[in-house]
Amino acid sequence: MALTIETRFEKSVWSEWTMLLKQLSExxxxxxxxxxxxxxxxxxxxxxxxxxxxxxxxxxTRVHVFEGMQSTxxxxxxxxxxxxxxxxxxxxxxxxxxxxxxxxxVSYFKNLQNARIETLVAKVQIRIQFRDEEDAxxxxxxxxxxxxxxxxxxxxxxxxxxxxxxxxPPPPRRSSARIADKNMENIxxxxxxxxxxxxxxxxxxxxxxxxxxxx
Numbered sequence: 380m381a382l383t384i385e386t387r388f389e390k391s392v393w394s395e396w397t398m399l400l401k402q403l404s405e406x407x408x409x410x411x412x413x414x415x416x417x418x419x420x421x422x423x424x425x426x427x428x429x430x431x432x433x434x435x436x437x438x439x440t441r442v443h444v445f446e447g448m449q450s451t452x453x454x455x456x457x458x459x460x461x462x463x464x465x466x467x468x469x470x471x472x473x474x475x476x477x478x479x480x481x482x483x484x485v486s487y488f489k490n491l492q493n494a495r496i497e498t499l500v501a502k503v504q505i506r507i508q509f510r511d512e513e514d515a516x517x518x519x520x521x522x523x524x525x526x527x528x529x530x531x532x533x534x535x536x537x538x539x540x541x542x543x544x545x546x547x548p549p550p551p552r553r554s555s556a557r558i559a560d561k562n563m564e565n566i567x568x569x570x571x572x573x574x575x576x577x578x579x580x581x582x583x584x585x586x587x588x589x590x591x592x593x594x
Contacts, residue, residue: 386442389435396431402472411476434492441496444503454502461495
């Protein structure tokens with residue numbers, strides 16, 4: 380199965396193991412095995428090639444956490460610091476080969492790489508959790524606001540329907556209007572046209588007439 384290397388995290392892991400393989404091909408490294416132990420060196424090269432693929436695959440299973448997220452300056456600085464530590468330790472490979480402690484070297488080298496990606500994953504997951512909590516709070520506030528709006532709309536609709544069923548009483552007449560009505564009633568009591576219920580307008584005019592005192 381073809382190995383896909385896309386992110387800078389996977390590229391870093393691949394590059395670091397490639398750097399070790401390059402050291403194994405150098406003359407100063409090969410002299411520790413020449414001429415009778417070249418098969419041992421070949422076995423180490425094969426193992427390192429397998430380790431390179433395994434470590435890239437392991438990193439690939441963790442980088443999905445970073446989808447849609449950009450590294451902060453703190454996360455970037457932490458990555459750079461741990462990468463520098465890995466590169467410095469890689470320079471001890473020749474000594475480990477001479478001391479026959481390659482297995483210990485590989486174990487610690489893998490641990491450094493794994494710790495680097497796990498540290499970054501932990502930091503990003505904290506940011507993701509914080510972002511999700513903020514989104515949840517914002518969503519709840521939006522739902523509450525929408526609920527209040529719907530409730531206010533429903534109450535307004537009920538009040539409108541109640542007003543239609545029970546219209547309010549007409550406002551009381553102003554005192555000036557009531558006084559005018561009383562004055563008109565007094566005038567009509569003295570108006571001959573009103574007393575005799577005359578349809579003729581002239582009958583309501585003249586002295587004490589409800590339409591005026593002038594002819």
